[in-house]
Amino acid sequence: MTAQPLIEVQNLKVHFPVRGKGLFGGVSGYVRAVDDVSFVINRGETLGLVGESGSGKTTVGRAILRALDATDGQLTFHRNGAGPLDLRMLKGDSLRKFRRNMQLVFQDPYASLNPRMTVRDIIAEPLECLKWGTRQEIDDRVREVAGKCKLNVEHLRRFPHAFSGGQRQRICIARALVSGPQFVVCDESVSALDVSTQAEILNLLMDLQDEFGFTYLFIAHDLSVVAQVSTRVAVMYVGRFVEWAPTRKIFFNPRHPYTKALLSAVPVVDPSREFNPFKLSGEIPNPADPPSGCRFHTRCPHADGRCKAEMPDWREIDGEHFVACHHAERLG
Amino acid sequence: MDMEASVGVTSTAATEASSVLDIRNLKVSFRTDEGIVTAVDGVSFQARKGRTLGLVGESGSGKSVSTRAVTKLLPKNAIIDPGSAIRLDTGNGSLTDVAPLPANSREIRNIRGGAVAMIFQEPMASFSPVYTIGNQIAEAVRLHRRAALSPLGATETVGDQIAESLRAQNAKLTKQEAWEIAIEMLHKVGISNANLRVDQYPHELSGGMRQRAMIATALSTHPKLLIADEPTTALDVTIQAQILELMGQLQADLGMSIIFITHDMGVIAQVAHDVAVMYLGVIVERGPTRALIEDPKHPYTEGLLQAIPRMDVLSRRLTPVPGDIPSPLERPAGCPFQTRCPKRIPGRCDRETPQEIGLGGGRFVSCFLHE
Numbered sequence: 001m002t003a004q005p006l007i008e009v010q011n012l013k014v015h016f017p018v019r020g021k022g023l024f025g026g027v028s029g030y031v032r033a034v035d036d037v038s039f040v041i042n043r044g045e046t047l048g049l050v051g052e053s054g055s056g057k058t059t060v061g062r063a064i065l066r067a068l069d070a071t072d073g074q075l076t077f078h079r080n081g082a083g084p085l086d087l088r089m090l091k092g093d094s095l096r097k098f099r100r101n102m103q104l105v106f107q108d109p110y111a112s113l114n115p116r117m118t119v120r121d122i123i124a125e126p127l128e129c130l131k132w133g134t135r136q137e138i139d140d141r142v143r144e145v146a147g148k149c150k151l152n153v154e155h156l157r158r159f160p161h162a163f164s165g166g167q168r169q170r171i172c173i174a175r176a177l178v179s180g181p182q183f184v185v186c187d188e189s190v191s192a193l194d195v196s197t198q199a200e201i202l203n204l205l206m207d208l209q210d211e212f213g214f215t216y217l218f219i220a221h222d223l224s225v226v227a228q229v230s231t232r233v234a235v236m237y238v239g240r241f242v243e244w245a246p247t248r249k250i251f252f253n254p255r256h257p258y259t260k261a262l263l264s265a266v267p268v269v270d271p272s273r274e275f276n277p278f279k280l281s282g283e284i285p286n287p288a289d290p291p292s293g294c295r296f297h298t299r300c301p302h303a304d305g306r307c308k309a310e311m312p313d314w315r316e317i318d319g320e321h322f323v324a325c326h327h328a329e330r331l332g
Numbered sequence: 333m334d335m336e337a338s339v340g341v342t343s344t345a346a347t348e349a350s351s352v353l354d355i356r357n358l359k360v361s362f363r364t365d366e367g368i369v370t371a372v373d374g375v376s377f378q379a380r381k382g383r384t385l386g387l388v389g390e391s392g393s394g395k396s397v398s399t400r401a402v403t404k405l406l407p408k409n410a411i412i413d414p415g416s417a418i419r420l421d422t423g424n425g426s427l428t429d430v431a432p433l434p435a436n437s438r439e440i441r442n443i444r445g446g447a448v449a450m451i452f453q454e455p456m457a458s459f460s461p462v463y464t465i466g467n468q469i470a471e472a473v474r475l476h477r478r479a480a481l482s483p484l485g486a487t488e489t490v491g492d493q494i495a496e497s498l499r500a501q502n503a504k505l506t507k508q509e510a511w512e513i514a515i516e517m518l519h520k521v522g523i524s525n526a527n528l529r530v531d532q533y534p535h536e537l538s539g540g541m542r543q544r545a546m547i548a549t550a551l552s553t554h555p556k557l558l559i560a561d562e563p564t565t566a567l568d569v570t571i572q573a574q575i576l577e578l579m580g581q582l583q584a585d586l587g588m589s590i591i592f593i594t595h596d597m598g599v600i601a602q603v604a605h606d607v608a609v610m611y612l613g614v615i616v617e618r619g620p621t622r623a624l625i626e627d628p629k630h631p632y633t634e635g636l637l638q639a640i641p642r643m644d645v646l647s648r649r650l651t652p653v654p655g656d657i658p659s660p661l662e663r664p665a666g667c668p669f670q671t672r673c674p675k676r677i678p679g680r681c682d683r684e685t686p687q688e689i690g691l692g693g694g695r696f697v698s699c700f701l702h703e
Contacts, residue, residue: 052568053539164656165391194390194595196653199639203650221568224598224641228650251643265573267598269640271622275602277573283538284568 003042005078006215007064007183012037012073014059018288031288033059035239036073038314043078043182046209046216048230048247050223050262052284055236057219061185064217065102066095077101077183100130103176107188109168113160119146119171120156126179141178148211149174150204166197170204177208185217190225202229223266227251232320235259238295239287241314245321255317255328258296294326302327352421352557352589353379353402353448358431359413360397360406368411369660371397373613373668376688379557384583384590386604386621388597388636390657394613395593399559403444404435421556422447446476449550453562455542459534466530469514469549470507476553477505477513517548521578540571544578551582558583561593576603597640601625606694609633612658612668615688619695629697632669667699675701 014034017027034056041047049057062068064075066087075087077098090098103126106112113122123142132138143153149170160168169189176184186205190198206229208214220226226233226247233250235243235258243256254260257278264278280299285291294312297303304327312324325331360372372394379385387395400406402418412431419427422443433440444450452458459468505513511530518526521544534542543563550558560579564572580603583590592604600607601621608618609632617630628634635653655672658664664671670681677700686698 052570166656194657195597195636195639196390197656199641199650199652202641203652206649222641223569224643227643227646228641247646251646261570263643265569266643267573267576267596267602268644269597269601269625269637269642271601271625275576277570277577280570280574283540283571 005040006043007041008076010038010074013071014063015071029288032239037241041215043215044213045231046218046229048226048233049219050226051236054284056239057236058187061187061217061219100179101181102183103181105172105176105186105189108192109165109172112172115160118157123174123178145174145178165193169201183215187219238285238290243323249321255323256325257300257302350380351378352381354419354427356417358416360401361411363409366661371613375615377608379589379591381589382587383605384592384603386600386607387593388600389610393610395610396561399591403448404440445472446553448557449555450559451546451550451563453565455546458546461534464531464533465545466514469552470510472549473510473513473552474505517552521548543575558588558590614668617697629702630699631673631675
């Protein structure tokens with residue numbers, strides 16, 4: 001089966017205005033949260049999106065879901081049999097109807113469930129918003145999805161407080177999947193969970209993908225989690241992609257110095273392996289005032305005059321392996 | 333070995349000399365509307381000078397509660413069982429039992445931030461937003477460097493250079509002196525332009541910077557023991573690597589003991605000399621890090637290690653620990669892990685509670701499989 005694109009993002013920009021002081025203060029600048037990002041997610045695949053906090057990962061996800069308005073660029077959803085759809089053109093009712101195809105699972109299962117609604121009502125809410133069917137039909141659908149998400153159907157009348165973190169995250173997943181979406185954004189969906197439960201939720205997400213062919217955008221800061229679930233991985237730094245490649249290539253043959261630094265900074269469980277992180281001095285720059293040239297040059301150990309002056313091109317260095325670095329070949 | 337195998341036996345002279353903290357049979361419970369909830373149920377461990385003890389476990393396993401008992405930073409409804417012993421080196425080289433001291437006593441207040449310092453997961457929540465960083469470090473310095481000369485901490489170890497330099501100072505440090513120490517500490521933890529940063533408020537610093545400032549505050553009083561409760565969990569990996577390295581350096585310089593609480597086995601593997609694995613308020617296994625990770629003895633430790641996603645094996649299938657951690661209100665009878673244990677011995681594990689067994693090489697496990 002050849003890969004079919006589902007989500008196509010071209011030159012996506014999301015800029016947030018920074019206002020001056022006072023009630024009527026004018027716009028004094030822009031935070032370039034996402035600045036010229038292009039990528040494709042194929043049907044049934046998982047794109048892992050990693051980067052430090054403030055790199056714009058969440059903003060990319062929200063822009064695709066139309067939870068945020070993009071400043072510029074193209075967002076295309078390739079529908080099955082019905083041709084491509086420009087997501088940025090959707091408005092009002094048509095946008096609301098289309099949302100059944102794109103859903104989101106949040107990070108904190110304690111904060112994202114209404115404590116005053118029963119689990120059944122939480123999972124049914126998307127269907128009720130879509131006027132999906134009669135109460136009986138909705139009930140049946142909720143039971144079916146809850147079962148798929150390994151929730152005890154007997155517990156649907158309980159309130160969220162009665163559930164553990166892992167079970168709550170299963171409720172969140174059921175809520176996201178109930179409308180039968182094709183595309184699901186998992187924004188740090190396992191970061192708040194304990195390792196034992198985390199493994200269970202990751203397995204569940206992968207099983208559901210195998211069964212229903214979901215396409216995921218998996219946003220995480222934990223690289224080892226991304227390594228397990230992703231088909232491809234994109235690394236983001238201050239609003240831009242620095243590297244994008246199939247998972248194996250990112251983890252075994254990273255080309256961008258930032259990717260290398262990120263990988264080396266993850267402490268490995270093997271105590272016989274010496275932990276020697278590739279030193280990155282300083283912190284992530286302010287996206288309202290990004291550095292000139294390559295945005296990573298302020299922290300990069302290989303930076304030279306060219307990096308400071310010229311923004312590196314986004315280029316294919318190897319089959320399906322894209323990188324934005326002047327020195328990717330030299331550094332190997 | 334047999335002597336150490338039974339819980340609650342007084343330690344030998346050898347461990348006495350190097351231990352900064354020696355906890356024996358600690359039990360902490362909470363009075364709640366639903367009844368008494370036992371959060372920590374008979375925990376024993378030691379923290380040694382110049383070494384890092386890692387405490388790992390899932391949320392709700394009692395990691396934080398057992399260390400907060402040391403400084404009595406527990407909610408008002410907490411009860412420390414009278415049979416518990418928390419023996420702490422408060423500065424004079426010998427261990428004093430602090431378990432019976434009331435939470436608001438002068439002695440405990442001297443220990444808090446003095447002999448025992450703490451850093452927490454969320455640095456924004458540990459600083460006051462209305463005082464500058466410098467003010468907050470200087471306050472700790474003025475309170476505790478004076479406290480070092482109070483009766484409780486009057487006799488410092490001779491080899492301790494820092495204590496010597498303290499003694500050289502006047503009993504009351506002036507604000508100016510405390511301020512200079514604050515700048516020096518900020519510089520020491522790698523904050524650039526420390527003399528400018530000292531005048532900034534916590535919200536003006538980034539997450540990594542704030543955690544550095546938190547470490548500076550904690551270490552400004554030269555504690556014997558640093559309790560780090562998930563200090564890097566909220567940070568990015570690159571910043572985490574910086575903070576872990578910094579803590580390692582400072583430990584080498586100051587010779588303090590660190591208790592490092594985390595749920596990340598990777599961090600433990602890299603920073604801890606010894607590990608204690610907690611589950612539902614008990615330590616199921618403890619020992620030197622390397623031996624414990626390479627050859628886990630308790631089924632829970634084994635499961636925990638297998639559940640960790642790895643970057644070098646892209647398997648796509650993970651091995652979770654089956655089931656959920658039981659609610660502390662419904663503690664299982666017998667071994668606390670028996671409800672999830674794949675190697676459960678029916679009729680034994682659900683009836684009797686396993687005692688801690690010494691395996692040699694400083695390793696201990698609470699499991700019937702190793703009898």
